Amino acid sequence: MSTRAWGVLFVLCGAIxxxxIDVAMLNVALPSIRADLDLTTGELQWVMSAYVLGYGGFMLLGGRAADLFGRRRMFIGWLVVFLLFSGLGGLASEAWMLIAARFITGVAAAFMTPAGLSIITTGFPEGPRRNRALLIYSGTAAAGFSLGLVIGGLLTAVNWRWVFFAPVFLSLVILLAALALLPRTPEERPAERRGVDVAGALTVTGAILLLVVTVERASHTAGVRTAATLAAGLALLAVFVVIERRSATPLVRLGILRSAALVRANLGGLLLAGAFFGFQFIVVLYLQELRGWSTLETSFAMLVLGIDAVLAPTLTPRLVNRYGNVRVILGGLLVAAVAYAAFLPIGPDTAYAAMFPTMLLVGISFALAYGPLTIAATDGIDEAEQGLAGGLLYTSFQFGAALGLSTVTAVNVAATGPGTDGALDGFRAALLVPLGAALLAAAVVATGLRRGNAPGEPVTGQVAEPTGERAVTAS
Incomplete structure (x- = not known):
C-alpha cells in the first residue's frame, strides 16, 4: 500500500x-464514579445504558448518513462531537450531566464508526488489500476493548475523571491527522441535495432505541414494562418496513437483506458480541466480587485477551486466504465455545494458571471471527451502500452486546444462591449463555459452507503489499 493509504488506515484505526477504550475504561471506573458522585444503582445503570442507547439506536442512521452526505464529512464532524462531550463527561458534577454526555457521545460514535469503516471499504480495492486493511482495523478495535481495561484501571487509580479526559487528547490527535490525511473527493464538496427518508429514519431509530431499552432493562424491570417496550419497538419496526417499501429514496433498501452472506455475518456478529461481552462481565464479577481481586488485578488478568490485536493482522489474513472467510469464522466460533466450556469448572480458589487457557482462547477466537465477519458483511455490497452495510453490522454488534449482558445478568441473578457455593452456581449458569451463543453462531455460519467459495469468501490470493498504488478515496 502507498504511504498515503497507510496514513488513512492509521487515522481510522485510531478512531476505532x-x-x-472509551467503553472499556468506563466499565472499570464505574465504582469510583458511584462513590464520588453518590449515584444510586439506577443512575449508575443509566451511565452505561445512555451510551448503549445512543450508539445502538443511531448506528443505522449514521451508516446511511455517511453514504448520503459524505463519509469524510461525517467522520470528522462527529469526531469533534465525540471529543467535546467526552470532555464534558469528565467535568460532570451530577448524574444527569454525566448521563446526557454519555448519550451524545454514543450518538457521535454511531455516526463516526460506520463512516470510518466505509472509508476503508470504498477506498481500498476489494480483495486481498481491503481484507488486510479490514483485519488490521478490526484487530485495533479489539485491542481497544482489551487494553482499555488496563488503561482504565491505571487512570481510575489517579482520578476517574481522566477516563473521560484521556480520550479528548487522543481524539484531538486523530482529528488533526484526519484533516491532513483523509482525502477530499468531488462527491464530498457542496453537491446537489439528495432525498432523505425522514420518516424511515425516525421510525427505525425509535424502534432500535425501544428494543435496546427492552434488552438493557429486561433483567431488572417489571415484566409488563418490558413487554410494553418490546411491543412498541416491534410495532415501529413494522411501520419502518412499510415505509421503506413505499419510499422512493429509502433509508434502508430492503433488497440488501437478500444477501445471504450479509445476513449470516450480521447474525454471527450479534451472537459473537453477546457471548464475548457476556463472558467478560461474568469474569469481572467472579474475580472482583467472589475472589476479592482489585480492579487493576482484574484488568491485568484479562490483558491476554488483547492477543487478538497481534493475530488479526498477521495470522488471520493467511488463514482467510487459504481457507476462506466462512471456515475461519467457523473455526473462531468453535474455539470460543471450547474456551467458555473450559471456564465452567471454576471454583472459589481456582488458580490463574487454570484460567489462562480460557483467556488466551477467547482472544484467539475473537481474532479469527471478528475481522472476517467484517469482510463478509461488506464484500460484494455496492459502493453507494457501504455505509449502510457498516451500520447494519455495528448495530448487530451493539445489540448483541446488550442482549448478552442482559441475559447473563438475568441468569446469574436467578441462579445465585446463598453463600460461596450459591454464587458459583450463579456464575456457572450464566456462563452457559456465552457457550450457547457461540455454538448457535457456529451453526448459523456453517450454513455458508454449502455455498462454496461465495463472494466475500476468498480462498486464494495473498494478503501482501502489492506493487503499485491506488488512490484511497474518502467519499
Whole structure:
C-alpha cells in the first residue's frame, strides 16, 4: 500500500481504538464514579445504558448518513462531537450531566464508526488489500476493548475523571491527522441535495432505541414494562418496513437483506458480541466480587485477551486466504465455545494458571471471527451502500452486546444462591449463555459452507503489499 493509504488506515484505526477504550475504561471506573458522585444503582445503570442507547439506536442512521452526505464529512464532524462531550463527561458534577454526555457521545460514535469503516471499504480495492486493511482495523478495535481495561484501571487509580479526559487528547490527535490525511473527493464538496427518508429514519431509530431499552432493562424491570417496550419497538419496526417499501429514496433498501452472506455475518456478529461481552462481565464479577481481586488485578488478568490485536493482522489474513472467510469464522466460533466450556469448572480458589487457557482462547477466537465477519458483511455490497452495510453490522454488534449482558445478568441473578457455593452456581449458569451463543453462531455460519467459495469468501490470493498504488478515496 502507498504511504498515503497507510496514513488513512492509521487515522481510522485510531478512531476505532478510541471507541473501544472509551467503553472499556468506563466499565472499570464505574465504582469510583458511584462513590464520588453518590449515584444510586439506577443512575449508575443509566451511565452505561445512555451510551448503549445512543450508539445502538443511531448506528443505522449514521451508516446511511455517511453514504448520503459524505463519509469524510461525517467522520470528522462527529469526531469533534465525540471529543467535546467526552470532555464534558469528565467535568460532570451530577448524574444527569454525566448521563446526557454519555448519550451524545454514543450518538457521535454511531455516526463516526460506520463512516470510518466505509472509508476503508470504498477506498481500498476489494480483495486481498481491503481484507488486510479490514483485519488490521478490526484487530485495533479489539485491542481497544482489551487494553482499555488496563488503561482504565491505571487512570481510575489517579482520578476517574481522566477516563473521560484521556480520550479528548487522543481524539484531538486523530482529528488533526484526519484533516491532513483523509482525502477530499468531488462527491464530498457542496453537491446537489439528495432525498432523505425522514420518516424511515425516525421510525427505525425509535424502534432500535425501544428494543435496546427492552434488552438493557429486561433483567431488572417489571415484566409488563418490558413487554410494553418490546411491543412498541416491534410495532415501529413494522411501520419502518412499510415505509421503506413505499419510499422512493429509502433509508434502508430492503433488497440488501437478500444477501445471504450479509445476513449470516450480521447474525454471527450479534451472537459473537453477546457471548464475548457476556463472558467478560461474568469474569469481572467472579474475580472482583467472589475472589476479592482489585480492579487493576482484574484488568491485568484479562490483558491476554488483547492477543487478538497481534493475530488479526498477521495470522488471520493467511488463514482467510487459504481457507476462506466462512471456515475461519467457523473455526473462531468453535474455539470460543471450547474456551467458555473450559471456564465452567471454576471454583472459589481456582488458580490463574487454570484460567489462562480460557483467556488466551477467547482472544484467539475473537481474532479469527471478528475481522472476517467484517469482510463478509461488506464484500460484494455496492459502493453507494457501504455505509449502510457498516451500520447494519455495528448495530448487530451493539445489540448483541446488550442482549448478552442482559441475559447473563438475568441468569446469574436467578441462579445465585446463598453463600460461596450459591454464587458459583450463579456464575456457572450464566456462563452457559456465552457457550450457547457461540455454538448457535457456529451453526448459523456453517450454513455458508454449502455455498462454496461465495463472494466475500476468498480462498486464494495473498494478503501482501502489492506493487503499485491506488488512490484511497474518502467519499
Amino acid at each position: 481504538f478510541l471507541e473501544g
